[in-house]
Amino acid sequence: MKILTLLSLFSTFLTTNSNTIEDNVGQFFSSGHTNNWAVLVCTSRFWFNYRHVANTLSVYRSVKRLGIPDSHIVLMLADDMACNHRNPKPATVFSHKNMELNVYGDDVEVDYRGYEVTVENFLRVLTGRLPPSTPRSKRLLSDDRSNILIYLTGHGGNGFLKFQDSEEISNVELADAFEQMWQKRRYNELLFIIDTCQGASMYERFYSPNLMALASSQVGEDSLSHQPDLAIGVHLMDRYTFYLLEFLEDIHPASKTNMNDLFKVCPKSQCVSTPGHRTDLFLRDPGSVLITDFFGSVRKVELTMETINLTDPIKEVEQSAVNGELQKETYSYVDQLPVSEIIHQKPKQKDWHPPDGFILGLWTLILLVFFKTYGVKHLKHIF
Amino acid sequence: GPVCSVLSDNMGLLSDPNRRQALISLLTRLNAPICVVCYMAGVAWFMGLAFEPFTLRTYMSENAMGSTMVEERFPAGERALATGREFAAHKKKAGGMPVDWLVKTMQARGLEVFTQRFSRTLPFPDENKERYMVKGTNVYGILRAPRAPRTEALVLTAPCSPGDNNQAVGLLLGLAQYFRNQIYWAKDIIFLVNEHDLIGMQAWLEGYHHTNTTGMDWSPLQGRGGSIQAALSLELSSDVITSLDLVLEGLNGQLPNLDLANLFYAFCQKIGVLCTIQGKLQRNDWDSVAGYSHSVQTMMLMVMKQASGRPWGDHGLFLRYHIEAATIKGINSFRQYKTDATTIGRLLEGMYRKLNNLLERLHQSYFFYLMPSLSHFVSIGYYMPAFGLLAVILLLRALDLWVQLVTPPPRTEDGIVDAEQVSSPGVLSVLTPLVISHLTGVALYTLPIQFQEMAVEHFPVSETEAVVLTAIAVYTAGLALPHNTHR
Numbered sequence: 003m004k005i006l007t008l009l010s011l012f013s014t015f016l017t018t019n020s021n022t023i024e025d026n027v028g029q030f031f032s033s034g035h036t037n038n039w040a041v042l043v044c045t046s047r048f049w050f051n052y053r054h055v056a057n058t059l060s061v062y063r064s065v066k067r068l069g070i071p072d073s074h075i076v077l078m079l080a081d082d083m084a085c086n087h088r089n090p091k092p093a094t095v096f097s098h099k100n101m102e103l104n105v106y107g108d109d110v111e112v113d114y115r116g117y118e119v120t121v122e123n124f125l126r127v128l129t130g131r132l133p134p135s136t137p138r139s140k141r142l143l144s145d146d147r148s149n150i151l152i153y154l155t156g157h158g159g160n161g162f163l164k165f166q167d168s169e170e171i172s173n174v175e176l177a178d179a180f181e182q183m184w185q186k187r188r189y190n191e192l193l194f195i196i197d198t199c200q201g202a203s204m205y206e207r208f209y210s211p212n213l214m215a216l217a218s219s220q221v222g223e224d225s226l227s228h229q230p231d232l233a234i235g236v237h238l239m240d241r242y243t244f245y246l247l248e249f250l251e252d253i254h255p256a257s258k259t260n261m262n263d264l265f266k267v268c269p270k271s272q273c274v275s276t277p278g279h280r281t282d283l284f285l286r287d288p289g290s291v292l293i294t295d296f297f298g299s300v301r302k303v304e305l306t307m308e309t310i311n312l313t314d315p316i317k318e319v320e321q322s323a324v325n326g327e328l329q330k331e332t333y334s335y336v337d338q339l340p341v342s343e344i345i346h347q348k349p350k351q352k353d354w355h356p357p358d359g360f361i362l363g364l365w366t367l368i369l370l371v372f373f374k375t376y377g378v379k380h381l382k383h384i385f
Numbered sequence: 386g387p388v389c390s391v392l393s394d395n396m397g398l399l400s401d402p403n404r405r406q407a408l409i410s411l412l413t414r415l416n417a418p419i420c421v422v423c424y425m426a427g428v429a430w431f432m433g434l435a436f437e438p439f440t441l442r443t444y445m446s447e448n449a450m451g452s453t454m455v456e457e458r459f460p461a462g463e464r465a466l467a468t469g470r471e472f473a474a475h476k477k478k479a480g481g482m483p484v485d486w487l488v489k490t491m492q493a494r495g496l497e498v499f500t501q502r503f504s505r506t507l508p509f510p511d512e513n514k515e516r517y518m519v520k521g522t523n524v525y526g527i528l529r530a531p532r533a534p535r536t537e538a539l540v541l542t543a544p545c546s547p548g549d550n551n552q553a554v555g556l557l558l559g560l561a562q563y564f565r566n567q568i569y570w571a572k573d574i575i576f577l578v579n580e581h582d583l584i585g586m587q588a589w590l591e592g593y594h595h596t597n598t599t600g601m602d603w604s605p606l607q608g609r610g611g612s613i614q615a616a617l618s619l620e621l622s623s624d625v626i627t628s629l630d631l632v633l634e635g636l637n638g639q640l641p642n643l644d645l646a647n648l649f650y651a652f653c654q655k656i657g658v659l660c661t662i663q664g665k666l667q668r669n670d671w672d673s674v675a676g677y678s679h680s681v682q683t684m685m686l687m688v689m690k691q692a693s694g695r696p697w698g699d700h701g702l703f704l705r706y707h708i709e710a711a712t713i714k715g716i717n718s719f720r721q722y723k724t725d726a727t728t729i730g731r732l733l734e735g736m737y738r739k740l741n742n743l744l745e746r747l748h749q750s751y752f753f754y755l756m757p758s759l760s761h762f763v764s765i766g767y768y769m770p771a772f773g774l775l776a777v778i779l780l781l782r783a784l785d786l787w788v789q790l791v792t793p794p795p796r797t798e799d800g801i802v803d804a805e806q807v808s809s810p811g812v813l814s815v816l817t818p819l820v821i822s823h824l825t826g827v828a829l830y831t832l833p834i835q836f837q838e839m840a841v842e843h844f845p846v847s848e849t850e851a852v853v854l855t856a857i858a859v860y861t862a863g864l865a866l867p868h869n870t871h872r
Contacts, residue, residue, distance in 0.1 A: 049742055050449050087533040087571035088742060232456035235738060 035149040035190045038299040039142060040065045040075045043124060045156030045165045047081035047116075052095070052236040053227050055083045057155045057197055057243040059105040060097045064250040065151065068298030076127055076142055078114035080156075080166050090234060097239050097247065099231040113140050121171045128152075129182045146187035151195070151296045155243065158198030160221055161206075177207040184210040191284070193296040197242045199224040202278040214284040214291070216264065218242030219275035226274050241273045253293050255300050261288040409788055416785045420778045427774035434768055435680040437671035440761035443647045446749035450648060450739045457656070459734045461559045462727025466624055469555020482545050482580040487524040490558055495565045496526030496576065503588035503603035508834075509848045521580035523589045527610055528561065530570040538610030539740055540710075541733070542577040542586070543619045544699050552715070552726070553619040554578055560730055564737070571741055573610035579699065586699045594706055615645065615740050615747065616710035617733070618699040626715040626724045628659040628666065629732070631759065633711055635701030638691030641709040642747040643754050643762060649711065650759050652735045658724050660759055663687060664716070667758045680757035687755055709747045821866060828859050 042065070044058035062077055084093050084106045095106040114123060126132050127142050144150055156163055162170040183189050194215040196204050201217030208215060218225040218240070227237035228244045239247075245268040253259055265279045265288070281288050294300045433439055445452070468490070475483035484500060491498040504520040529535065541560065543553035561576045579585035588603040593613075631649050633640050646662075653660035661667070663686040670676035690697055698712025715729065753765035833855040840851035 048449065048744060050451055085532075087530060088569050090567070090569040092532070092568070230452075230454040232454055235455040235742070236451070237454075 034147070035295065036147040037145070038070050038074060038149050038151070038296065039144045040070055040151040040153070040297075041078075041127060041142060042075065042151075042153045043078040043119065043155070045080055045119060045154065045163060047166055049083070049086050049088050050236055051081070051156075052083050052234070053239050054155045054157075055079055055081065056095050056097045056105060056239050058153065059095055059110065060103075060239070060243060060247040061153045061195075061250075062110070063105050063107070064247065064253075065297055068250075068253065068255055068294060068300075070297075070299045072111045073139070074299065075111075076113050076140065077111065078119045078124065078127075079112050080116065080119040082116065088235075096231065096234065097244070099229050099238060101231070101233070111139070117166070119166060121165050121169050121175075124165075124171065125175065125179050128179045128188075130186065130188060142188070144188050147190050148188070149296050150189045150192045152192065153195045153197075154204070155197040155240070158196070158200060158204065160200045161203045163196070163198055163204060173204045173207045176204060177209055180208060180213060181210045184212070191286075191291075191295070195246075197225060197240050197246075201225065205280050208280070208283055211283055212285055213280075214261065214288065215280040217278045218268070218273065220278050223275040242268045242275075242277060245272055250293075250297065253297065255294060255298050257292075257294065259293045261291045261293070264293060412781070413785055413788055416781060420781055423774045423778050423781070427771045430774065431768065431771040432681060434755065434763045434771070435684045435757040436677060437680065437757075437761060439767075440757060440763050443643065443650060443760055443762050445644060445647050445651060447644050447743070447747060448749070449742045449744050450644065451742070452651070455735055455738045457731035457734045457738075459560065459563050459727060459730040461563060462556075462725050462730050465555045465559030465730065466552060466726050467555070468558045469551040469553075472554045472558075473551040476545070476551070481547075482522055482524070482578070484522050484524055487578055491524070491526035491561065491576065494526070494558065494562045496528050496561060497608055498524065498526045499606060499608040500524050501589060501592055501604055501606055503585065503592075503601060505584050505588070505599075505601045519581055519584055521585050521588075523577065523579045523585050525575055525577040525589070525608075526561065527608055528564055528570070528574040528576070530573055531568050533571045533573075534611075535573055536611040537572040538575055538613050539572050539737060540575045540577060540613055540616035540703075540708075541619070541737070542579060542616065542699060543621075544582045544586070545578050545580050546582055549622040550620055552621040552624060556621060556726055556730060556733075557619060559726075560733060563730070563734070569738075569741065572614060572743075574737070575610050575613075582699060583696065583702060586702050590702055590706060613703070613706070613708045614743055616700060616703045616708055617736070618710065618712040619715075619733075620698070620712060621715035621729070623715070623717040624726070625717055626726075626729060627718050627720040627722060628661050628716050629653065629724075629729070630661045630664055630714040630716050631711060632698040632700070632714060633662075633756075634687065634690040634697045635704040635710070636696040637694050639701070639704040640691070640752065640754065641700070641704060641711055642752055643750040644747045645709045645711050646756070646759070646762075647750065648736055648739060649713070652732050652739075653759075655735070656728060656732050658728060658732060659720075659722065661716070662756055662759045663690075665758075667760060680761075684755050684757040684763075707746065825859065825863050829856060832859060 040062075042058050042062050044054045046054045058077070058079060062075065065075060066072070083089060084095050091101065093106065094101070094104045097103050097105045114127075127140070130142065132141055142150070154163060156165070158164060161173045164170050180192065180194075183192070189212070191212045192214070194205060194208075194213060196216070197218040198204075200219060200221050200223065202220045205213075205215035205217060206221075219242075226241050228239045228241045230237045249264070249267045261281075265277075268277055270276050284291075472483065472486070475486040479486075488498050488500065501523045502520070503523070504518060507517050507519060527538075541557055543557045544550055545554065557576055557578070561574075564570065564574055577589060579589055584601075587599060588601050589606075591597055591599070591601065592603050592606040593609065631646060633646060635641070650660060659666065663683045665679065665683050665686075668676045668679050671680065696702055698714075700710035700712045703710035713733075751762070751764045755763045755768055757763065833852040836855050837848055837851045840846060840855060841848055844851070844854075846854060
C-alpha cells in the first residue's frame with residue numbers, strides 16, 4: 003500500500019519535473035535575442051564637456067563588465083578628454099570626484115573618435131549603409147536576433163541633439179533611422195537611453211515596434227550635472243548617468259533585475275529633472291525584460307540531469323494576462339504591425355461626410371430655384 | 386471738393402502740407418522747452434544708472450570659463466616676497482633694471498628667457514632727468530605648455546618702476562616657479578618684466594606683433610609664444626596687502642571684455658579677498674543716499690578715467706591688439722583684515738587656470754560698459770540713450786535754425802509787402818571765412834610743434850609751456866581778423 007502511494011507520488015513527481023524542465027527550456031528563449039550590441043555616443047567636444055565623455059565611458063564600462071565584447075560595441079567619442087592638454091591627470095577620465103573611479107582604464111577601444119562623430123556617421127552606423135571599405139570595428143553588424151542598446155549624451159533641446167557644435171540630429175530623423183533598422187531586420191529589441199536636456203523629446207516620434215526608451219529629463223527641463231572635481235576643474239558626470247552607473251554596478255550577469263527597476267533610477271529628488279520612459283512600442287511587458295537583456299551578453303547555462311525532448315517545437319511561455327487584458331501577439335518580420343498603426347499613432351480621422359440634412363436641403367434649394375424661374379405650375383408634376 | 390479732402394486726409398504726416406506746417410510751428414514754438422526737457426532727461430537717466438535696481442549683476446558669460454571650481458594650491462608666498470627683496474637689492478645696485486639677475490633667476494625656474502632693448506626719443510624732456518632719449522631693456526621668460534602646440538599664450542607682467550613694485554616682481558617669479566611644475570597648461574605663459582612702464586610695454590608689444598606705430602627703436606624679439614589671449618599686470622608695493630584694486634581703463638578709454646572683470650570678482654569672492662574698483666570698496670546700502678552717491682562717484686570716476694584717454698595701467702596698451710588685459714593693484718590701507726602673498730598668488734593661480742580653459746578669445750560679454758561697483762554693471766545699451774537724448778537737442782536746434790532760414794520774412798504790420806529782395810550772398814563773402822577758418826586749423830595743428838624750439842630759444846619758457854602758449858597765440862591772432870569781429 004505504502005509502496006503504491008510512494009510509486010504514484012514518485013511518478014507524479016517525475017511528470018511534474020519533466021513539465022518544469024520543458025518550461026525551463028521554454029524560458030531560455032523567452033526574450034527572443036541571441037546576441038547583444040551597444041552603440042554608445044558622446045556628441046560634445048571641448049574640455050568643459052568632460053562630463054559627457056565620462057557619461058559614455060561609464061556606460062561602456064558597465065556594458066563591457068556584463069559581457070558585451072568590444073567587437074559588439076560601437077563607441078563614438080567626440081573629443082579626447084583623457085589626452086586633453088588641460089587634463090591634470092593625463093590618460094584618465096574620472097567619474098567620481100577625488101579620482102575614485104577611472105572609467106578610461108587601459109582597455110578602451112574607441113571606434114569613432116573626434117571629428118568622425120557626425121550625424122551622418124551615426125545614422126550610417128545604425129542603418130548599416132557604410133562604404134565597403136569601413137572596417138568591421140566601425141560597423142553595427144546586428145541581425146534580427148540582436149538586442150541593441152543605444153546611449154546618447156551631449157547637449158540637446160526640444161526635438162534635437164547637438165553634434166559637435168556644428169550640426170544637429172532631430173527626433174524625426176532618429177525615428178526614421180530606427181524604422182529603417184526595423185525594416186532591414188537589424189534588431190530584435192532596442193533600448194534607447196538619452197541623457198541630455200529635454201531628452202524626452204527625442205523619443206516622442208518613435209513609431210517602430212520593439213523600442214523602449216528612457217530619458218533623463220522631460221521637455222522643458224534641463225538635465226543637471228553632478229559634482230565638480232576641484233583638482234580637475236570640471237564637472238565629472240551628469241546626474242542621471244551617475245545614478246545609472248551606481249545602479250548598474252549592482253548588476254551582475256546572473257541578476258534578475260528587470261526594466262521596472264531601471265525606470266526608477268534617479269527620481270526627481272536626486273536628479274532634479276524628471277526622468278521619463280516610453281514602453282508603448284515595446285511588445286513584452288517591461289517587468290519581464292531583464293537588465294542583462296540589453297546591458298550584458300548573457301549566455302544562459304543550466305545544468306540538468308534530465309533528458310529533454312527537443313524535437314517538439316518549444317512553446318514560448320505564455321505571459322500571464324494582467325488584469326485580464328488580451329496578450330499582445332509577438333510579431334515576426336513578415337507580419338508587422340499594421341501599417342495604419344505604425345504611421346498613425348493618433349486615432350485616425352474618419353473621412354468627413356457632410357451632415358445628412360445638408361444634401362436634402364441642397365436639393366430642395368435647387369428645386370425651388372428651378373420652379374421660381376420656370377413657373378410654379380410645374381411643381382404639381384412632382385407632387 | 387470732397388475728393389481733395391479725402392486725399393489730404395490719407396496723406397502721411399510729413400507729406401501733408403497742413404500737418405507739416407502745424408508740426409513745424411510746434412517745433413519752433415516749443416523748441417526751447419523741449420531741449421531743456423531732453424537735457425534734463427538725459428542727465429537724470431545717466432545719474433539714474435548708478436542706482437542699483439537699474440543695474441545688472443555681473444555674471445560669467447563665457448561657457449569655457451565656467452564657475453570657479455578649481456583648487457588653488459600655490460604655497461610659496463613668503464618665498465616670493467623674499468625674491469622681491471632680492472630683486473630690490475639688485476635693482477638698487479644696478480641703478481635701474483637688474484637684467485642679468487633677472488635672466489639668471491628666470492632661467493633657474495625653467496623658463497625660456499629673452500631680452501629686448503629699446504630706445505625712444507621723447508618730444509619733451511623727461512621730468513626727472515631732463516633728457517630726451519629713454520633707453521631700457523625688457524626681460525621676459527616663456528613657460529612652454531608641456532603638451533600643447535605653441536599657438537596661444539597668456540601674459541603676466543609686472544613693471545619694473547623706479548618706485549616700489551618689487552613685491553609684484555617677486556610674486557611673478559614665485560608663480561613662474563609654481564606654474565612650471567604643473568602639467569595642465571594648454572597655452573604658453575609669458576612672464577614679462579618691463580622697464581619704463583608704458584614705453585617698455587609698448588616696445589615689447591610692437592616687437593611681439595611686428596608693428597611699428599610709435600616710431601620707437603627696439604630690437605626684435607628672439608622668442609615668441611602664439612597669439613596672446615589675455616594679460617594681467619601686477620602692481621604690488623607692500624608686503625602686506627589689504628585689498629586688491631582692479632584697473633580696467635586703457636588707451637583711448639578702451640576697456641577689456643567684461644568677462645575678465647567677472648573672473649576677477651568671482652575669484653575675489655571665492656578666496657575671500659577684499660576687492661575694489663576705482664579704489665572704492667563696495668557698499669551694501671544701495672537704498673541710502675550715501676550708498677547711491679558712492680555708486681555715482683565710482684561710475685563717474687570710470688567715465689572720467691576713460692575720457693582722459695591715457696592708459697591707467699600697463700595693461701592699457703594690450704587692448705589695442707585685441708588682447709583682454711587688466712591691472713591688479715595691491716593696496717595697503719592699514720585695515721585690520723590683511724591678505725598675505727600666498728592668497729594673492731592663489732587668486733592669480735585660479736584666474737590663470739580658468740583662462741587656460743579658454744578656447745577662443747573673450748568675446749561673449751560686453752566690451753562697452755560702466756561699473757558703479759564691482760558686482761554690478763551698466764552696458765552700452767543702457768547708457769547710450771542718455772547721450773542720445775543729448776544729441777537730440779542738437780538735432781532740434783539745427784532743425785529750428787533751418788526752419789527759420791527757410792521761412793520767408795513776416796509781413797510788416799501795415800500790410801506793405803517788403804519788396805526788397807534779399808540779395809543772395811556773393812561767393813567771396815562765403816569763401817573768405819571758410820578759407821580763413823581752415824588756415825587757422827592748419828596753423829593750430831602744425832605751428833606749436835614746429836615753433837617749440839624757436840620759442841624755447843627766444844623766450845624763457847619750458848617746452849610744454851611753449852606748445853600751449855603757441856596755441857593761445859594763434860587764437861589771439863585770430864581775434865584780430867576783420868571777419869571775426871565784423872558785425
